[in-house]
Amino acid sequence: MSAIIESHAGLPRWQTVTGTLMSGLIVAFLVFDGAIKLVPIAPVTETMTALGYSGDPMLARGLGIVTLLCALLYAIPRTSVLGAILLTGLLGGAIATHLRVGSPIFSHLLFGVYLGLIAWGGLYLRYEVLRKMIPFKV
Numbered sequence: 748m749s750a751i752i753e754s755h756a757g758l759p760r761w762q763t764v765t766g767t768l769m770s771g772l773i774v775a776f777l778v779f780d781g782a783i784k785l786v787p788i789a790p791v792t793e794t795m796t797a798l799g800y801s802g803d804p805m806l807a808r809g810l811g812i813v814t815l816l817c818a819l820l821y822a823i824p825r826t827s828v829l830g831a832i833l834l835t836g837l838l839g840g841a842i843a844t845h846l847r848v849g850s851p852i853f854s855h856l857l858f859g860v861y862l863g864l865i866a867w868g869g870l871y872l873r874y875e876v877l878r879k880m881i882p883f884k885v
Contacts, residue, residue: 758873766872770821773866777818777834784811798844813837821866828877831866838863 784791787804796802817837821830838859845856871877 757875762872766869769865769869769872770827771869773834773862773869774818774822776862777814777821781811781814781818784808784814798848827870828874831870834866835863 784807787807791807792802792804795807800806814837817830817834819830820826821834823830842856842859845859850856871881
């Protein structure tokens with residue numbers, strides 16, 4: 748895992764800045780999303796109920812803790828790939844939930860895909876090892 752943590756000296760500045768901004772956006776979203784689930788506010792409870800889950804605040808708090816854990820792991824450079832993997836699983840569950848209840852495709856169902864692309868894209872731009880593992884040839 749230490750091979751992932753390397754100097755950004757060889758990367759173009761735009762690549763480092765763009766990757767960092769993308770990753771920062773994901774962390775900010777996850778922290779907000781996780782934090783609102785920790786507090787039993789009505790919109791969170793109502794949304795969980797509308798998605799077919801119980802209105803139990805402990806379920807929302809559990810999801811909030813998992814989300815914050817993913818955000819923390821993703822934000823720390825040494826564990827960012829692990830955080831992205833766990834985040835991918837979390838987003839997959841959200842996508843499956845929206846598919847099950849028949850949510851609108853582009854605004855709700857694919858939102859997890861958009862977040863996943865931004866999360867992995869941020870890492871892809873910043874880490875040479877990741878680009879070597881998943882090469883895109885044009």
